Amino acid sequence: xxxxxxxxxxxxxxxxxxxxxxxxxxxxxxxxxxxxxxxxxxxxxxxxxxxxxxxxxxxxxxxxxxxxxxxxxxxxxxxxxxxxxxxxxxxxxxxxxxxxxxxxxxxxxxxxxxxxxxxxxxxxxxxxxxxxxxxxxxxxxxxxxxxxxxxxxxxxxxxxxxxxxxxxxxxxxxxxxxxxxxxxxxxxxxxxxxxxxxxxxxxxxxxxxxxxxxxxxxxxxxxxxxxxxxxxxxxxxxxxxxxxxxxxxxxxxxxxxxxxxxxxxxxxxxxxxxxxxxxxxxxxxxxxxxxxxxxxxxxxxxxxxxxxxxxxxxxxxxxxxxxxxxxxxxxxxxxxxxxxxxxxxxxxxxxxxxxxxxxxxxxxxxxxxxxxxxxxxxxxxxxxxxxxxxxxxxxxxxxxxxxxxxxxxxxxxxxxxxxxxxxxxxxxxxxxxxxxxxxxxxxxxxxxxxxxxxxxxxxxxxxxxxxxxxxxxxxxxxxxxxxxxxxxxxxxxxxxxxxxxxxxxxxxxx
RNA sequence: UCCUGAGUAGCUCAAUGGCAGAGCAUUCGGCUGUUAACCGAAGGGUUGUAGGUUCGAGUCCUACCUCAGGAGCCA
Numbered sequence: 001x002x003x004x005x006x007x008x009x010x011x012x013x014x015x016x017x018x019x020x021x022x023x024x025x026x027x028x029x030x031x032x033x034x035x036x037x038x039x040x041x042x043x044x045x046x047x048x049x050x051x052x053x054x055x056x057x058x059x060x061x062x063x064x065x066x067x068x069x070x071x072x073x074x075x076x077x078x079x080x081x082x083x084x085x086x087x088x089x090x091x092x093x094x095x096x097x098x099x100x101x102x103x104x105x106x107x108x109x110x111x112x113x114x115x116x117x118x119x120x121x122x123x124x125x126x127x128x129x130x131x132x133x134x135x136x137x138x139x140x141x142x143x144x145x146x147x148x149x150x151x152x153x154x155x156x157x158x159x160x161x162x163x164x165x166x167x168x169x170x171x172x173x174x175x176x177x178x179x180x181x182x183x184x185x186x187x188x189x190x191x192x193x194x195x196x197x198x199x200x201x202x203x204x205x206x207x208x209x210x211x212x213x214x215x216x217x218x219x220x221x222x223x224x225x226x227x228x229x230x231x232x233x234x235x236x237x238x239x240x241x242x243x244x245x246x247x248x249x250x251x252x253x254x255x256x257x258x259x260x261x262x263x264x265x266x267x268x269x270x271x272x273x274x275x276x277x278x279x280x281x282x283x284x285x286x287x288x289x290x291x292x293x294x295x296x297x298x299x300x301x302x303x304x305x306x307x308x309x310x311x312x313x314x315x316x317x318x319x320x321x322x323x324x325x326x327x328x329x330x331x332x333x334x335x336x337x338x339x340x341x342x343x344x345x346x347x348x349x350x351x352x353x354x355x356x357x358x359x360x361x362x363x364x365x366x367x368x369x370x371x372x373x374x375x376x377x378x379x380x381x382x383x384x385x386x387x388x389x390x391x392x393x394x395x396x397x398x399x400x401x402x403x404x405x406x407x408x409x410x411x412x413x414x415x416x417x418x419x420x421x422x423x424x425x426x427x428x429x430x431x432x433x434x435x436x437x438x439x440x441x442x443x444x445x446x447x448x449x450x451x452x453x454x455x456x457x458x459x460x461x462x463x464x465x466x467x468x469x470x471x472x473x474x475x476x477x478x479x480x481x482x483x484x485x486x487x488x489x490x491x492x493x494x495x496x497x498x499x500x501x502x503x504x505x506x507x508x509x510x
Numbered sequence: 511u512c513c514u515g516a517g518u519a520g521c522u523c524a525a526u527g528g529c530a531g532a533g534c535a536u537u538c539g540g541c542u543g544u545u546a547a548c549c550g551a552a553g554g555g556u557u558g559u560a561g562g563u564u565c566g567a568g569u570c571c572u573a574c575c576u577c578a579g580g581a582g583c584c585a
């Protein structure tokens with residue numbers, strides 16, 4: 001490949017396809033791959049891609065040397081090239097711009113005897129997943145990965161600009177964090193160890209050291225889940241804040257999600273269009289609700305009337321007051337909502353207590369809209385979450401689940417100790433839970449009792465109990481699964497398209 | 511772990527228990543504005559594996575393998 005080096009320094013300078021609108025009339029050099037080629041007699045229409053987009057080239061036989069014409073004609077799908085030509089606006093070209101090719105060098109010619117496996121016809125999921133390393137070259141997959149990158153960057157950006165310190169927990173852990181999920185076990189110099197399923201317990205420690213913290217990294221679940229919502233390896237971003245109660249946690253989640261969706265809408269209109277995403281549904285998420293911003297009310301009502309569903313169905317999102325909101329600073333709590341950077345125009349998401357969610361599901365079952373009844377006291381099942389989230393055009397926050405169905409570290413509600421001060425954020429359009437959070441138990445005696453009740457090894461949690469021995473404070477946090485958030489924002493039907501190389505129950509290749 | 515479904519050409523799919531087929535891709539030929547281009551021709555098969563029923567099995571039966579998406583569990 002060293003023979004290529006001189007070609008990489010070019011004059012005129014190398015451009016990217018995404019920037020060609022600013023180069024109309026210029027001669028540019030592009031480095032990329034042949035995406036597709038059509039021809040009509042002695043006219044060739046090679047379509048190039050370079051990772052930033054695609055551009056159609058045109059090569060009339062009479063306009064170039066016979067060598068260049070034959071070289072272009074010999075190109076096979078995904079052959080790599082360096083191409084020079086002038087940029088011209090042309091309505092006949094798919095992107096509106098076209099490249100009059102003057103010269104083209106082949107960097108690597110894909111042999112016709114072994115063509116690029118992914119054609120422009122449809123393929124099955126098994127085939128595509130076996131060729132994931134090549135599938136990501138297609139426009140749709142590239143667009144998704146660009147949006148994923150923005151979602152990750154916007155998530156970090158939100159915390160970084162609001163005084164959070166990033167403190168990443170270990171990935172190798174000595175014991176289960178929550179004692180519920182099945183973990184990947186490995187041998188740690190003769191002792192058992194596990195891949196982390198959540199950094200939460202560790203960032204509780206860093207939150208009591210640094211105040212506002214977050215972690216961002218991969219997590220692992222060995223559950224034999226085989227659905228469109230599950231990966232065995234996925235990325236999670238988790239904030240944890242000292243002196244913050246459940247109300248603050250919910251406001252943080254609202255502002256955080258609003259920031260992420262806003263950024264994606266700012267930067268990825270074209271990519272969302274490539275994917276076929278209904279952009280109006282994302283705009284509805286960040287639209288202020290009427291009761292808090294009357295002058296913006298028209299935006300929301302337009303967004304909602306655009307998808308007018310069953311008119312007899314109550315649309316509780318219209319007014320936040322329809323549902324009980326949690327009073328800031330729960331009784332018996334020293335916490336309040338610290339200033340986390342959201343403004344008065346931060347949209348509020350609809351909230352449902354567990355009891356209200358149960359009533360909604362009960363009514364839906366009796367109306368024949370759910371196949372199975374929801375049993376009071378049980379956690380929400382997937383069909384339950386799908387139903388609830390489909391009733392709103394913003395993410396919906398379900399809070400105060402029965403403590404018995406939740407993790408041992410969740411603080412009981414002083415108003416009803418059978419409930420936990422926790423919240424799940426369900427994404428709209430049936431995407432289900434993307435965020436799970438809670439206020440944590442801050443009493444040493446209660447936490448110790450909970451650990452024993454759940455038959456967890458006390459010794460493994462001594463360090464965690466120390467956080468309640470030395471300057472314990474009310475604190476809260478949540479975790480957001482990146483891939484589920486990407487699937488929702490991109491409107492995908494499976495999380496396997498949201499990560500470059502998905503790891504699922506039946507797949508660890510490529 | 512349970513339930514359901516699918517495995518036929520490189521890919522996507524057809525084929526009443528009776529000759530193994532089409533489109534795309536590949537190769538060759540044609541076409542100066544193509545839009546997953548189009549037109550003509552050619553090559554390409556151990557029908558997931560192993561048994562069984564039958565004169566005859568891609569098709570029916572049994573077991574297994576692989577994959578898919580739903581439940582449970584979760585983000």
